[in-house]
Amino acid sequence: MPSKKGEDLEYKVFRMIKDRGDKGILQSQLWKRINATSREGSRISLRLERAGLIERRRELHEGKWTYRLIAKKRSVNPLSILDLPCAFCPNQDKCGLGGPVSPATCPLLAQWVEKTAYETVRRGKVKVSLDEKLEA
Ligand code: SF4
Structure with missing residues (x-):
């Protein structure tokens, strides 16, 4: 379970992904923005995916496989x-x-x-x- 600081970072990452709308963001670009290593970033994105908040779509970018992170749409009940x-x-x-x-x-x-x-x-x-x- 992530610490309070980890939860804050997860929330910040989720907001950044959500702000990009349907086009999402490449995870490598996102990690640069929050100054995280790819290992730290991957952990965060996996947790967000497991929580059902984002989708990770595999994508070839500049000859390397990466993931595009897209927020899932959720309706408010x-x-x-x-x-x-x-x-x-x-x-x-x-x-x-x-x-x-x-x-x-x-x-x-x-x-x-x-x-x-x-x-x-x-x-x-x-x-x-x-x-x-x-x-x-
Ligand atoms: S139920 Fe009433 S007293 Fe309780 S938090 Fe709500 S407004 Fe305040």
Whole structure:
């Protein structure tokens, strides 16, 4: 499992790939941009591919085989936030970090996040153990 720094880098790489749209980016060009070795870069791209976030297409570039990295299109399911407790919360006006009611301490929100994370893992959308996440 990648460290927090590794996760940040993965997210940054994913954003860079996504920003290139349908044409994607050659992984060798991407690694130069983030100053990573091809070994480090390949690990990141494999993790992103395994998570279902990108596609790696083999391509011959200047006589060498490489991969073109393309972000997969994902649709947002509005049903996923339909039962968010904040949507109909009577304390919405008072709620804020440092306020009398806060998302950081709200049991309703915590319960919703836990349930949503559990459902996501159960449906196999995230290939990590919920126990691993809770222990981290
Ligand atoms: S975090 Fe809790 S208190 Fe704040 S708006 Fe959402 S449900 Fe209400």
